[in-house]
Amino acid sequence: MHDVFYHPPATWFGDCMPFYWDGTYYLYHQRDTRRPGPFGEPFGWALVSTTDFVTFVDHGEVLLRGADDAQDQFIFAGSVLRGPDAFYAFYTGYNRDFPAQGRASQVLMVARSEDLLTWEKTDRALVVPQDGYDPDDWRDPFVLWDEEGGRYLMILGARRTGPKTQASGSTVAFSSTDLETWEFEGDFWAPEFFTMHEMPDLYRQDGRWYLLTTEYSSESKTNYRVADSLAGPWLMPFDDAFDGRAYYAARSAGTDDERYLFGWVPTKAGEDDRALWEWGGTLLVHQVRPRADGSLGVSAPAGVLEAFGDGATRLDGPTVISAVDGVAQLDLGPVEESVYRVRAEVSFAPGTRAFGLRFGADAETGESYRYAMWPERRRLTMDRWPSYPWPRYENRGLERPVLVEPSERHVLELLVDGSVACLYLDDVALSTRTYQVPGRGLALDVLEGALEVHSVEVFTRGE
Numbered sequence: 001m002h003d004v005f006y007h008p009p010a011t012w013f014g015d016c017m018p019f020y021w022d023g024t025y026y027l028y029h030q031r032d033t034r035r036p037g038p039f040g041e042p043f044g045w046a047l048v049s050t051t052d053f054v055t056f057v058d059h060g061e062v063l064l065r066g067a068d069d070a071q072d073q074f075i076f077a078g079s080v081l082r083g084p085d086a087f088y089a090f091y092t093g094y095n096r097d098f099p100a101q102g103r104a105s106q107v108l109m110v111a112r113s114e115d116l117l118t119w120e121k122t123d124r125a126l127v128v129p130q131d132g133y134d135p136d137d138w139r140d141p142f143v144l145w146d147e148e149g150g151r152y153l154m155i156l157g158a159r160r161t162g163p164k165t166q167a168s169g170s171t172v173a174f175s176s177t178d179l180e181t182w183e184f185e186g187d188f189w190a191p192e193f194f195t196m197h198e199m200p201d202l203y204r205q206d207g208r209w210y211l212l213t214t215e216y217s218s219e220s221k222t223n224y225r226v227a228d229s230l231a232g233p234w235l236m237p238f239d240d241a242f243d244g245r246a247y248y249a250a251r252s253a254g255t256d257d258e259r260y261l262f263g264w265v266p267t268k269a270g271e272d273d274r275a276l277w278e279w280g281g282t283l284l285v286h287q288v289r290p291r292a293d294g295s296l297g298v299s300a301p302a303g304v305l306e307a308f309g310d311g312a313t314r315l316d317g318p319t320v321i322s323a324v325d326g327v328a329q330l331d332l333g334p335v336e337e338s339v340y341r342v343r344a345e346v347s348f349a350p351g352t353r354a355f356g357l358r359f360g361a362d363a364e365t366g367e368s369y370r371y372a373m374w375p376e377r378r379r380l381t382m383d384r385w386p387s388y389p390w391p392r393y394e395n396r397g398l399e400r401p402v403l404v405e406p407s408e409r410h411v412l413e414l415l416v417d418g419s420v421a422c423l424y425l426d427d428v429a430l431s432t433r434t435y436q437v438p439g440r441g442l443a444l445d446v447l448e449g450a451l452e453v454h455s456v457e458v459f460t461r462g463e
Contacts, residue, residue: 003339003461004307004417005265005282006048006056012038012280015140015199016262017045017089018253019080019116024049025253026116027056027262027283028063028080028089038279042068044075045091047117052303053260053285063089063111063119071095071107071125077140077199077249078108080116081152083179087113090126090154092139104128104135108156110179127174127182133158140199142251143179146230152176153230155188157197157213169194171213189225189234194218199249205259208294214249219397220277222250222263226294237295238401242286243422243429244382245397246277252288260301261286265420271435273384273393281433282420289427297427300415308341308415311457314442322349322450332456334440335359341459342414342442348375350406352449357412357423358385360434361441368441369393369434371414371423375404380425382432400430409454 007013014030028045035041045063048056066072071093078091089111098105108127111119129135141156153175160168170190174182189197194215199222201212211234214222223241225234242250242261250263265282269275286298314332321328335342348355354374361368370385380400384393402425404410413424422431444453 002282002418002420004054004304004415005284005420006050006053007282008046008048008058012267013264013283014043014280015077015249016251016264016283017077017079018251018260018262020253020255021082021116024051025053025260026080029283030075030077030280031061032280034280039074039096042074045089053301054303054307059117062117063091063121066093066121066123068097069095070123071098072109072121073097076106079142079251081143081145081179087116088143088179089113089119090141090143092141093125094139099136104138106136106138108138108141127154127156129158130172130184132160133172134161137196142200142202144202146175149175149230150177152179153202154182155200155202157200159196164195167192167195167217169196169215169217171197171200171211189213189232191234199251201251203252203259205256206290206294210296212250212252220245221247221397222261224296237293238403239295239428241400242288242296242298243431244400246431246433247284247429250286254288259288261288261298265422265431265433267419268394268433268435271419273434273436274391275394277394284420284422284431286429291427298429299424299427300413300422304415305341305413307461308339308459309461311341311343311459314456314458315453318455319453320450321444321446321453323446323448325448327445327447329358329443329445330453332442332444332458334363335442335458335460336440337460339417339461341416342412342456343459344412344444344456345409345454346412346444347409347452347454348404348406348446349450349452352406352446352451354447355449355451356385356445356447357414358441358443358445359414359416359421360437360439361443362439363441365438367438368443369421369432369437371412371425371430373402373404373425375406378402380423380428380430382423382430395432398430398432400425400428402428
């Protein structure tokens with residue numbers, strides 16, 4: 001199904017709980033069978049481990065779900081922590097049948113392990129929903145050691161009781177000194193902007209704190225805020241996300257020097273370009289790239305880039321394409337493989353309206369998928385081209401804010417693995433799915449302006 005990006009056999013990759021230990025990334029995650037659809041059959045936590053994000057060791061399901069009448073009928077998301085005496089998994093026990101019985105469907109629970117592979121559940125409620133919070137939206141605990149405060153800090157996603165349309169989503173906090181008894185600290189971050197917070201994450205780097213959350217009521221993606229201390233204020237940068245709509249529930253892990261994001265690219269219903277996104281899909285890893293101003297960009301990990309094989313140039317030398325009042329295109333030939341990487345270095349002239357990278361193009365009709373950069377609008381977009389009959393592609397949320405300057409070199413890095421595609425424009429990523437691929441063509445274009453193409457390489461695995 002996919003050669004480079006990880007996709008579990010016969011199932012779909014769900015929320016990931018990454019944990020780094022002794023040179024290895026342990027990626028706990030949910031596997032959805034989709035029988036008959038997303039969340040059809042209960043699941044626990046499966047595990048794969050990796051050192052390069054390309055080669056994975058499958059350990060199967062290691063944290064098993066409970067019986068149908070147990071609190072943890074499903075094991076929803078959580079986090080893993082090295083405690084003073086063992087490893088701990090803090091997770092959400094979810095039972096879809098409990099609301100009809102007047103019981104909280106989501107309760108935080110804990111398991112213990114000596115080796116990260118074999119887990120023993122305690123079957124006790126670690127933290128129950130607090131008064132004033134929705135007992136059916138209380139999940140995804142993340143626990144870390146707060147060195148300055150001398151305590152363990154746990155944050156989780158929640159919302160106030162009331163209609164789902166109310167923007168009362170918040171990240172709430174608990175503290176503990178022994179991982180056993182937890183004191184409720186109230187709202188950690190409550191912006192009154194989202195209906196619910198999911199998959200919170202918190203880490204410190206270069207003297208700043210970064211708070212990650214995922215939401216599904218505004219743009220349905222993972223975003224972040226920045227603060228100088230855990231007390232806040234948590235401020236929004238110009239680009240407050242890591243990817244677009246087709247990258248969800250990302251959590252981070254790593255060392256003081258390197259940090260990676262682990263999210264999933266959702267599928268579309270019926271593998272139809274025009275359909276809506278579904279829960280679960282394929283793992284995609286971004287490497288986090290801190291910027292000088294404290295904001296965060298991303299890139300593909302080195303191991304992932306290398307996995308796409310050897311490169312071959314598609315240009316004899318630098319080429320300029322230009323158009324005064326329309327579009328000019330540079331044909332770069334076909335790419336016959338279904339797994340490939342394109343790396344292009346370009347620069348655009350002042351006043352250029354847009355430039356684009358087309359892939360999967362049909363040589364006769366010109367139909368393709370197209371990533372477009374709009375310098376004056378400060379936008380990176382993805383769509384089917386032409387989008388006829390409109391809408392030919394469901395692309396809501398497939399856009400990113402970008403700051404690109406004329407006359408400077410910019411790098412386009414396109415990774416395609418089956419139906420998954422991800423473009424990196426410098427350190428800005430935009431992922432998607434492509435199902436009805438028209439052809440094999442590749443091209444660059446420019447709208448009302450000039451684009452200098454310095455180099456183009458196509459990397460393939462020799463299919």
